[in-house]
Amino acid sequence: MADPHLTLPERSALLALMTLIHEATNADLDNEVGFKIKKEERERLVELGYIKAWQTGRYHAWVHELTDEGWRRCGDDLGSPTPEGAPKATRLQYALTRRFAAFMARSDLRVADIFVLGDEPVADIADRIRAAYTELAAAPGAGVSLTRLRRAFADVARSDLDAALLQLALEPKVRLNPEFNQKTLDAADRAAALRTGGEDVHLLSIEQS
Template sequence: MSNKPLGTPARQALVALMTHVSEASNSELYEHFRMRIEKNIRQELESAGYIVWRKGLRGAIFHELTEDGWERARREVGAAAPERVSSAWLLHYGTLMHLDRLLATRNLQLADLYVGPLGIPRTDTEPSDEASTPSRDAAPPEGERVGSEPDGVEDRVRDAYQRLADAPGSLVSLARLRERLEDVARDDLDRVLRAMDRRREIHLEPDPNRKALTQAVREAAVTIGGEDKHLITIDHS
């Protein structure tokens, strides 16, 4: 991990990626924070070992913090604001300092605070009370497996993608994928796709040419972080 001091834009990019939690494109960063990670900043963070990035559809660039990046972002939580920044950033860094004290006094980790992508509620938390917890002896509803995804759906997603893709890593419409898996319930397939995307086993991406989308393509989208994803890719390299 590099100990070289970061410039103000790089520090702000770290805070933005930390706040976003999941992999973020420049369009997502602009939508949420009105900022983008320019090429020189991306190179600065990449050379320090703080981010990895990839190119998506039509040159869209996606960024994600590495383990060293998360560690460096943790130091940013307790740091003084960069010089000559706007009042909004001064307020944000002031809030981060309060969070730093909370993390220290409660012996919490950064992962306890930044728990999921923006706009996506956590679904992996424990039930809040015993009344909402099913009895251990209760039988699951017919056709449902408790604590797991429907049988074989992940493997079927991979198989359907392989059959539809022109080449490994190419983009496939979710509308076409759903046609291959039409017997899988919509909610079950959406849940599997989100889980696989979260684990980086697949990548779900929006189609930037929104005006040209058919109604079928729009209806087949999976919404993640408040953004509709219309395409799937699996990189087997």
């Protein structure tokens, strides 16, 4: 079934989250790109399965994060035609993203190659993560603590490594999981944790292809 039509605010919300890469509150979005996700857009995008949203903190701030489907929709939507009868602001956004999509196609690039937090392409870091996992894992699919994994990436900024881990976790055979027995975690394990989906994850597992 074809993807449903998105309004300009809904499409803008997805593109804003793609630009920030990681989960973001409205304050984060406003600070970075001058945009906020309103209730109507949030509820519809959650219903469509393009984002996850939850409240956190003392003031119950909304946090938003792209799902796998949301990332796919962003990539597909960059080159989509302008809706018939669209207003000027919508036509401008679609024209710009089509130019961007055309450049990506000519350069053989994906959104994962561009929307990263550092200079090293996420694909290169992901390859290194796979290699490090193979060395550290007791068996394919076994959990490797992020504490041990981070030691192999002393030359990579934490934000870059986190971005690569989150992108890698979009693949069906890759998992980022919390430690079931929280009592086994020490200070180093908690410091090495990665925050995603409203929880801290501590273990990486990659099933054999």
